[in-house]
Amino acid sequence: MTLPTPQAIAELKAALPDAFTEDTNDMAPWLTEWRGRWTGHTPILLQPRTTAEVQKAVEICARHGVAIVTQGGGTGLVGGQIPFGEVLLSTRKLREVRDVTPLDDAMTVEAGVTLLEAQEIAKANNRFFPLSLAAEGSATIGGVISTNAGGTQVLRYGMMRDLVLGVEAVMPDGQIFNGLKRLRKDNTGYDLKQLLIGAEGTLGVITAATLKLYPIMRSRCVAFVGLESAAASIELLARAKDETGGGVEAFEMMKRLGMELVLKNIPDTREPLETTPPWYVLIEITNGTVGGAEAQMERLLEVAFEEGLITDASIAQSDAQRAQFWRLREEHSAGLKPEGGGWKHDVSVPISRISDFIDEATAAVEAFHPGCRVSCFGHVGDGNLHYDIIPGIGEDIPAFIARWKEGSQVVHDVVAKYNGSISAEHGLGRLKTEEVKRYKSPLEIQTMSAIRKAIDPQRIMNPAVLF
Amino acid sequence: MTLPTPQAIAELKAALPDAFTEDTNDMAPWLTEWRGRWTGHTPILLQPRTTAEVQKAVEICARHGVAIVTQGGGTGLVGGQIPFGEVLLSTRKLREVRDVTPLDDAMTVEAGVTLLEAQEIAKANNRFFPLSLAAEGSATIGGVISTNAGGTQVLRYGMMRDLVLGVEAVMPDGQIFNGLKRLRKDNTGYDLKQLLIGAEGTLGVITAATLKLYPIMRSRCVAFVGLESAAASIELLARAKDETGGGVEAFEMMKRLGMELVLKNIPDTREPLETTPPWYVLIEITNGTVGGAEAQMERLLEVAFEEGLITDASIAQSDAQRAQFWRLREEHSAGLKPEGGGWKHDVSVPISRISDFIDEATAAVEAFHPGCRVSCFGHVGDGNLHYDIIPGIGEDIPAFIARWKEGSQVVHDVVAKYNGSISAEHGLGRLKTEEVKRYKSPLEIQTMSAIRKAIDPQRIMNPAVLF
Secondary structure (H helix, E strand, C coil), X not given: CECCCHHHHHXXXXXXXXXXXXXXXXXXXXXXXXXXXXXXXXXXEEXXXXXXXXXXHHHHHHHHCECEEEECCCCCCCCCCCCECCEEEECCCCCCEEEEEHHHCEEEEECCCEHHHHHHHHHHCCCECCCCCCCCCCCEHHHHHHCCCCCCCHHHHCCHHHHEEEEEEECCCCCEEEECCCCCCCCCCCCHHHHHCCCCCCCCEEEEEEEECXXXXXXXXXXXXXXXXXXXXXXXXXXXXXXXXXXEEEEEEEEHHHHHHHHHHCCCCCCCCCCCCCEEEEEEEEECCCCHHHHHHHHHHHHHHHCCCCCEEEECCCHHHHHHHHHHHHCHHHHHHHHCCCECCEEECCHHHHHHHHHHHHHXXXXXXXXXXXXXXXXXXXXXXXXXXXXXXXXXXXXXXXXXXXXXHHHHHHHHHCCCECECCCCCHHHHHHHHCCCCCHHHHHHHHHHHHHHCCCCCECCCCCC | CCCCCHHHHHHHHHHCCCCEECCHHHHHHHCECCCCCCECECCCEECCCCHHHHHHHHHHHHHHCCCEEEECCCCCCCCCCCCECCEEEECCCCCCEEEEEHHHCEEEEECCCEHHHHHHHHHHCCCECCCCCCCCCCCEHHHHHHCCCCCCCHHHHCCHHHHEEEEEEECCCCCEEXXXXXXXXXXXXXXXXXXXXXXXXXXXXXXEEEEECECCCCEEEEEEEEECCHHHHHHHHHHHHHHHCCCEEEEEEEEHHHHHHHHHXXXXXXXXXXXXXXXXEEEEEEECCCCHHXXXXXXXXXXXXXXXXXXXXXXXXXXXXXXXXXXXXXXXXXXXXXHCCCECCEEECCHHHXXXXXXXXXXXXXXXXXXXXEEEEEEHHHCEEEEEEECCCCCCHHHHHHCHHHHHHHHHHHHHHCCCECECCCCCHHHHHHHHCCCCCHHHHHHHHHHHHHHCCCCCECCCCCC
């Protein structure tokens, strides 16, 4: 990796005279990962406002062989956006909404538009843009594409990969790839955008994207459900999909321990049900017909209750109650924090194996570290669990945290046994690039390296990340 | 390109003693494209029955640097499956259904399972596999993945790319890529399967795939509609999506000329409507609730009729009538044939531009070849038109066909102006690999070539196809 030379920096400043800063105070907010896990450094932060400016920057870096880290909203959870000496290129100031064509169910926005703004632009055009995640007010379109972000609506609408019709990117040699098609079908060779999506900034700088839009649903119903086991939730999920013809928009599982920590540590929260079951599910159904979601939810829960598949349920009766239910799920990470943190995992396994996975992983971590406690929640409709291990009550927290890496390998080994993924939706970044090598085949690593070398032979794009 | 040497052929025969043929009669059916456009030749047809046998074959070819054409069901429309001297490797005999896990909405089948069989396996497990196309009785899973096939259900469920969770493939050096994950989420580096999907056999031999399954819909409603213009159909499509919350499964447009040729040339067909409008649409709505599709269709058509957006409509009242309606659409290609054939195109443009595209392309071809007639039908819900030009009545047919290439360029130039695709769902194959170079940027061609070289440095995989 070649760090920026004085000559390269001088050329960058001359080429982008009002789109850079070297001021350490200005740069500071963009150099620390928001959970505080990494604090990096860079000689220069570039903040181009147009694709042409991005191109100039990349051309100069390419000519000098100098490394670049591209950053969007800076909300990534695996440190892929933090430079350690590389030029930091932010795409936050690429802000144009290039077009919205409701008849195509498509809109083209630049990389720095936030996810929340994208949702709002869609809504203003009587359409729905589905990707939704906690950091949506800061996360940018460029960032969520580069990391193939997930979130809470994946079950029905897919990951970010599934929501991209086309991308524009500056490639590692400074050429512009104009792939901003509004087409649903285009079989003319390899689908290059698929490589850029989820590449974590290693194959080019995404500067704009054409996104898929969807109709606005006319009914929406949210319920909180209590169950005796994780296995019951999987059976309930299958029934919910069947009952709604694929209209389940979210299906989020939570274990009682996580709920207890939310109720204990987060103000203004209260029990969602009259009982305190060992497992919960939050279900959201949407439907194209007024009243349709409510009718489907009622049928689903009535039969499930009669057959003993669920033990308790409450259907949100107002927008406020819907928000309260969702808050209980969304505060699960925050609810853990006051306990001193823990070993966190973003894993996926086949849906049918979730219950077995939880049992086996829990036995394994309890054997590895007796007394630890397992919290476990997540997008179970996608097989994606945030599987977190926290210290026993009264345990020495720094000593516990010090075993994170080893403890994670215990969890990840069980994930691998179930043919799962050790990074379901967060990506690899600086956190997991090394770890994943334990599980990927040499062929996969070689093939990815060969593709990268073909596209970025100097390896100037986010060189510390991926293979 | 290196053609098979006697030494390579001898090794292939020794390695696969009961899985090859050199008999010209046995090979003949697999050497002629089914429309008769290409007849190729090969010294040997390999018909392995296991991934291990495919691996042996590829290893030997790789060692000798000998070229391979991989073939599935042989139903491709662009000649990508026809060898001209290369080893012909058929994956039709890879027939195992490896697993079906309804709770995962997933099944893993080998490459030689046909599309129709895949649909039936899903159905037997109370699930739906959506990809559907005319050749589904012969087309294989390996083939439809390699060509990223489309068909009639793309509007709701996407192309084949969208239906693949994982693939197993033998790479050009003979290594096996085991990517058969049943995961919905896996962000651990470049998504290699995306490269193999739609690569037309140029990056490896797909031997098995894990496919997505969907719930079976509880109601289904099909209507035939008459309209005054193509533009009206686009407006109707937007309303149908809105009314159903994305529950439109098919939205197929037809021009009166194509309907006339079906009625004239195909036995046992009759007018679908009492009137004879200039444009038709076949709409299929599905819904998770019993009676839901019918209710949505009625509301949609009632309002559209009142507002003058449609001029006539008929809702199928039985399975038989539904089949009759679909037959009118499906026989459109066959209806053209007795007229002597024509210049055929499989193009896509943004949905919002379809009407303008048709006007401009029609004016251009009429200027290029006065008296020609334009038929035009297709998956308009995806922006995909089968835009066919047939000779004027009484015109000399061979002379007309001789102008195909030039005539197609007239059409394709208009497609390019609308930022469309000259191959929406059929791929490039031998038919369009050269033609598409007129429209792709040098960067795209270079990048695809570089990726191919990284994965298949000897260029032994379907060397005549793609870049």
